[in-house]
Amino acid sequence: MKLCKIQELTGGEILAKDILTSELKVLLSAGIVLRPEYIAKINSLGITEVYIEEKLEEKNEVLLLKTSLENEFHDKVKHIMERHLYSKNKELMKLSETADHIIMSVLEENRIVEKIYDIKERSSDIYEHSVNVCSLATLTALRMKIDKSTVHDIAAGCLLHDIGLRYLPINYVNRNVHEMTETEAAEYRKHPVYGYVALKDEDWISGLVKQIVLYHHERKDRNGFPIRPAEVRKEIGIVSVCDVFDEMICGIGYRREKVYQAVEYLKAYRGVSFDSDIVDIFLEFVAVYPVGSKVLLNNGKRGTVLKQSKGFPDRPVIRLEASQGDNGSAEDRIIDLTQKTSIFVEKVLE
Template sequence: MKRMKLSELTGNEILAQSLMTWDYQIILPEGVVLKKEYISKIEEMGILEVYVKEDQANEIAILKNDIEKTIKRKVKSILERHTYQNNKELQGLTQAADEIITNILDEKEVIEKVFDIRERSADIYEHSISLSSMAILTALRLKLDKSVIHDIGVGCLLHDIGLRYTTLDYEGKSMEDMKPEALAEYKKHPVYGYTSVKDEDWISDEVKKIILYHHERLDGSGFPLKLKEAEIPFSCQIVAVCDAFDEMICGIAQRRSKVYEAVEYLKSFKNVKYNGKIVDAFLSFTAVYPAGSHVLTSDGEEAIVVSQNKDFQDRPVIRIIRDKNGQKLKEEKILDLVKVLNVYIEKGLE
């Protein structure tokens, strides 16, 4: 699956994700062939980009698409009905977290796989579900207790509830570019969220801390309390790593980044801002170049990532589509970069 701008479409691409209205009415279903007249109509609706299928790409997602959509509908419905200190309906999020955990565990050899996590738009509900999935999988790899994993799942679904009490436009806007008053307001959202649920006895203290501490950093550079490593619970440190990554690839309060850029960011601040053990666990299942990505090899050839290699997240199986002179290949050329050691991926391509 590949995200493409409408201006890049030439027609006859196959839609990889259904196009829906805000209330989940299907405009075009997954699998439809995008004829040129469809593209014009989509553009008129203000949709700027779509996901199309990439041939021979074997994508592996943490949650299956239909399951993620079902959980997203439930989470969106619960959170949109929520008002300040009217928290009874939020209890439904505990069931949603358990559904995520159950579906992850239902995946065969889930602990052994490398998953294709890809950049996408800054939908706050999708962000919460993806964060929950990634943090749960990280906690499973770290062999944490089931009750802690459950709290992490619930905490992730609730972590940004404080953003509902702000009127800020944070999509694709870097914190560095925010006006001082807007930045100050944005940095209060963990406090707003915590305050709204702190008296609820059905929410564990662990979940409440995740809501309040998910932007704290080990070196004290986070917010809102500027805590240091010893003051930040381990579960909150897990959420912090996964949240930082997902915010980068979504473009939440920053410019949207490619997956490989977010991976490099975590590596750069490992044992500085983020717990090194957690970063290693997270990166152990995260493909640097998701299936369907266009990449440039060290030989100057353009390729598409076909599938991943366990334990070698930056050395996938690729299909060469253009030679170093930019000419299309007439015959199929597949390289497994674990076996072909003198070739590596130079960079990702747009």
């Protein structure tokens, strides 16, 4: 912690020590984020200096794609797909090039090293969803040592997999398909067919890409849709795992969920709806509690996730909230759950 003059504060700083009135009552507790109105009040009381926490690497996120790249790819995919009519359209070929750029970005940024990645909980459109599924499936496929030409087809298939959603007259955002009316649910389950029919005559697309579009909602236990084939190729299984995970956290055909809830879903259906080896590899690199998550620990203490722990997606580094009367520094309240084996996250706080 460090001592700062009031006039140096701009808002957003974290108070490191309680501010007391002349009657020794707590005016503001340690750990609170200083808002501009708090700073003005402190100043009006004649307080000239306060202790604040020194900035830590609280935004130590490790993302699959840089935000700038993700936005660039989103805009490209949206521009191309929104120009696509329900007929042959050569401009879609540009998505093949975009798929290669995403593959190269994943390779360049991450070099397939053992990192734990923060996946953003968000509301998104089908274009951002497609880009995110593409990056997740690319990394999964590369870690499974699938050959590069097949990785390209997986990436291209991901960018196109939900093109059929563009032709639906129903609202599927933040709605679980099981909560839709029977007519709406039946229409939603047709979107892979709509996408496949729109693309089946495109001669630049491989057979695998077309199968990804048609079969990405099929399941190992044949409880998917729309066709329920006897067997689903492993490459399509990769897309299915990445797709359902991202659908759940961005709310496409699902009620929007937290990352840890989507992780628990995959664990529950591992070996049932999804291939065990695909789920295992996927969960090796997805952070269960993204940086910035507010959590409650089993010892009753609350905290914020600061960064991930290599090799342990469910045991991050956490900064505990300051308790009343705690005069310790911010560093004293940081715990690494890989070093505290008796402590674990009990739940995520809203």
